[in-house]
Amino acid sequence: MLFLNSFYHLLLDAAPWLLAGLMIAGLIQSFVPSQALAKHLGQDSLGANIKAALFGAPLPLCSCSVIPAAISLRRSGASRSATVSFLVSTPETGADSIAVSYALLGPFMAIIRPIAAIVSAITAGLLTIALPEKLKTATTPELVKSHCQSQCGCSHQASSVPQNQTTDHQAHAHHHHHAEQPPTADTLFNRFWQGQRYAFVDIFNDMAGWLMVGLLLAAATLAWLPHNFLTQWGGGFIAMLVMALVGVPMYICATASTPIAASLLIAGISPGAVLVFLLAGPATNMATIGVVKRELGQRAVIAYLIGVLSVAFIFGGLTNLLVDFWHIDIQAQLAASQDLLPEWLMLGSAFVLVLLFLNYARQTLRPKALI
Numbered sequence: 001m002l003f004l005n006s007f008y009h010l011l012l013d014a015a016p017w018l019l020a021g022l023m024i025a026g027l028i029q030s031f032v033p034s035q036a037l038a039k040h041l042g043q044d045s046l047g048a049n050i051k052a053a054l055f056g057a058p059l060p061l062c063s064c065s066v067i068p069a070a071i072s073l074r075r076s077g078a079s080r081s082a083t084v085s086f087l088v089s090t091p092e093t094g095a096d097s098i099a100v101s102y103a104l105l106g107p108f109m110a111i112i113r114p115i116a117a118i119v120s121a122i123t124a125g126l127l128t129i130a131l132p133e134k135l136k137t138a139t140t141p142e143l144v145k146s147h148c149q150s151q152c153g154c155s156h157q158a159s160s161v162p163q164n165q166t167t168d169h170q171a172h173a174h175h176h177h178h179a180e181q182p183p184t185a186d187t188l189f190n191r192f193w194q195g196q197r198y199a200f201v202d203i204f205n206d207m208a209g210w211l212m213v214g215l216l217l218a219a220a221t222l223a224w225l226p227h228n229f230l231t232q233w234g235g236g237f238i239a240m241l242v243m244a245l246v247g248v249p250m251y252i253c254a255t256a257s258t259p260i261a262a263s264l265l266i267a268g269i270s271p272g273a274v275l276v277f278l279l280a281g282p283a284t285n286m287a288t289i290g291v292v293k294r295e296l297g298q299r300a301v302i303a304y305l306i307g308v309l310s311v312a313f314i315f316g317g318l319t320n321l322l323v324d325f326w327h328i329d330i331q332a333q334l335a336a337s338q339d340l341l342p343e344w345l346m347l348g349s350a351f352v353l354v355l356l357f358l359n360y361a362r363q364t365l366r367p368k369a370l371i
Contacts, residue, residue, distance in 0.1 A: 011354075029194075070087045088124045124308060125303075218263035240272060
């Protein structure tokens with residue numbers, strides 16, 4: 001009963017913020033075309049890297065589903081360094097993960113997390129400029145798509161990858177032709193509806209499995225784990241190193257990693273070590289590293305990993321210093337989320353979230369039709 005009670009309250013805390021984040025994600029998908037972003041990302045410069053990091057930060061894509069979107073930007077004219085910056089900032093944070101971070105981790109962690117993600121992305125991009133690739137290694141879009149699908153099942157971004165330069169040029173010209181026509185209310189609604197469907201079905205299904213794992217682990221931690229069990233790692237470099245070693249090979253999205261981070265904070269892991277997990281886990285996994293190497297080159301992978309891990313450790317240490325200096329009570333912030341919203345909204349949001357999980361389970365467990 002203690003476990004079920006903990007899970008119930010975690011679900012109530014997370015649901016409204018997760019749904020709000022998904023709605024924002026749908027709006028971004030509907031009204032922020034990648035072609036417009038690519039025009040600002042064509043240079044290997046500090047400005048282009050900052051823009052790429054800021055553009056990628058609110059997008060709710062995981063470290064594998066972001067690959068086709070990033071390749072689309074790259075082939076639309078984005079530079080190598082801007083592409084790396086986009087690849088780092090996008091999976092490390094997002095509109096949905098920021099909302100859930102505020103609910104489950106408290107305001108301090110919800111603020112420091114996206115700041116660290118943006119700095120990490122800019123650093124990785126600048127390191128890519130400092131490590132130019134002598135020979136560019138090309139990768140076909142089909143290889144990127146098939147590799148991504150084989151690793152994590154991502155399919156919703158496949159259409160964003162151009163099949164070839166001719167097709168991409170024709171599609172872009174077709175889009176430009178219709179973009180000159182004033183949008184009607186019907187087309188605006190259709191774009192809104194398609195964006196929301198993309199967010200609440202495709203994006204949610206990509207993260208649903210790990211999100212449920214995270215909620216279950218957080219509930220188990222609250223219910224059964226002794227408070228001092230994980231504090232044996234301390235709060236310094238060793239704890240951060242352990243979190244990095246756990247996070248780097250994992251495939252987990254920013255939102256799904258949040259309840260796991262909450263359970264680690266509750267168990268006594270330092271906020272800085274938890275931040276390392278929140279940055280390294282979503283930004284890196286073996287599938288992403290492999291695809292980045294083939295598309296952008298080996299030196300881009302080195303810049304990618306150094307940028308993510310070095311900033312994670314630096315901000316981890318800074319987070320611990322700020323918590324001590326400002327006397328921030330992380331445990332109190334973790335417990336305060338239950339009073340942020342009215343109970344009816346939390347219950348209604350939890351009901352919708354359960355329906356989304358049931359739809360995900362139905363699609364996952366449904367037998368494949370025989371052809």
